[in-house]
Amino acid sequence: MTIAQIMQKMIAFSDGNIHDIDHFIRVWTYARTIAQLEHLDKEMQFILEVAAITHDIACSLCREKYGNTNGKHQEEEGAGLVREFLSDTGMTKQQIERVAYLVGHHHTFIGIDGQDWQILIEADYIANASENSYSEQNVRNFMQKVMKTESARSLAAAVFGLHNRS
């Protein structure tokens, strides 16, 4: 499947949950933009885009099963769900395993072993910070301590209007 087809499948899977749909579209857009600006190779770009689209796949299951979308549960449930979700997409086993790994670690900031993982975290943060109005201090902290790519830093600075006083 193409990215557009996987997007279509994920929107169908989300079944009218506009909040979740808006969120992953936003994360996908930031991830895709950062990855292109950072010149990721085609294969890693594809893996990252699939992971961005599917990263919160366990949200509705976690709300039902645990009553919240706590990060750890989401990571555990997400990895399994995404393997099943991607099983009919024609992706290789190796590609699906990497996406499952990223979905299973998208709230984990230590041990980051690739640009795909790094950029997924950066893109998810920018989306979450804008959706939930994180404080300027929180954003500055994250930019300094967790963000690694120049593209994510400059995007975040622009989104949150931090250029002039940094």
Ligand SMILES: [Fe+2]
């Ligand atoms: Fe997210």
